[in-house]
Amino acid sequence: MDFSLTEEHLMIRDAARDFAQTELLPGVIERDNAQKFPDSLVRKMGELGFLGIMVDPKYGGSGMDAISYVLIMEELSKIDASASVMVSVNNSLVCYGLEAYASEDQKQKYLTKLATGENIGAFCLSEPEAGSDATSQRTTAIDKGDYYLINGTKNWITNGGRADVYLVIAQTDKHKGSHGINAFIVEKGTPGFDIGPKEDKLGIRGSDTHTLQF
Numbered sequence: 001m002d003f004s005l006t007e008e009h010l011m012i013r014d015a016a017r018d019f020a021q022t023e024l025l026p027g028v029i030e031r032d033n034a035q036k037f038p039d040s041l042v043r044k045m046g047e048l049g050f051l052g053i054m055v056d057p058k059y060g061g062s063g064m065d066a067i068s069y070v071l072i073m074e075e076l077s078k079i080d081a082s083a084s085v086m087v088s089v090n091n092s093l094v095c096y097g098l099e100a101y102a103s104e105d106q107k108q109k110y111l112t113k114l115a116t117g118e119n120i121g122a123f124c125l126s127e128p129e130a131g132s133d134a135t136s137q138r139t140t141a142i143d144k145g146d147y148y149l150i151n152g153t154k155n156w157i158t159n160g161g162r163a164d165v166y167l168v169i170a171q172t173d174k175h176k177g178s179h180g181i182n183a184f185i186v187e188k189g190t191p192g193f194d195i196g197p198k199e200d201k202l203g204i205r206g207s208d209t210h211t212l213q214f
Contacts, residue, residue, distance in 0.1 A: 009067055
């Protein structure tokens with residue numbers, strides 16, 4: 001098999017490398033020491049198409065393949081892991097989930113802005129007692145007819161304070177076990193949704209990581 005990169009892949013890799021060297025590298029240590037989220041740089045990554053790498057162009061994405069995604073992530077991660085973890089969450093956990101499973105109306109409302117970097121997304125799964133074990137999570141969502149009432153706590157959520165859109169994993173029917181777990185789109189500012197203090201992650205202190213309460 002031929003594992004060499006195509007000319008397009010090389011161009012994408014070089015563009016990501018140039019951005020990482022010229023934009024992310026200056027001040028990266030200072031941002032980490034100050035635990036500062038790179039707001040202005042996130043917007044620039046959105047303009048370059050790094051926040052919707054594999055999203056269909058009809059939803060504002062770049063329409064690239066998985067190899068391109070890996071190459072971009074590799075170059076960003078070499079310089080600033082705080083920036084790259086934000087990119088990976090927005091792409092893999094939020095944009096992918098919406099493009100694969102959301103309704104067309106939801107894609108038009110949320111995915112189009114997430115893929116371009118106009119908005120940022122967060123994926124809310126981990127909990128104090130559950131970690132990444134989704135089947136043990138305790139957050140519940142009760143059907144109230146025209147809305148769901150969500151109760152629970154999510155921990156270590158990347159983009160937790162800066163996100164505009166949150167995909168929240170919650171149990172709607174405990175008797176169904178893992179089959180009763182669903183994902184809910186929650187907008188920032190929703191009544192009853194509170195963002196806790198910023199949390200530190202070793203080596204990625206610029207990551208905007210928070211506990212969320214519903």
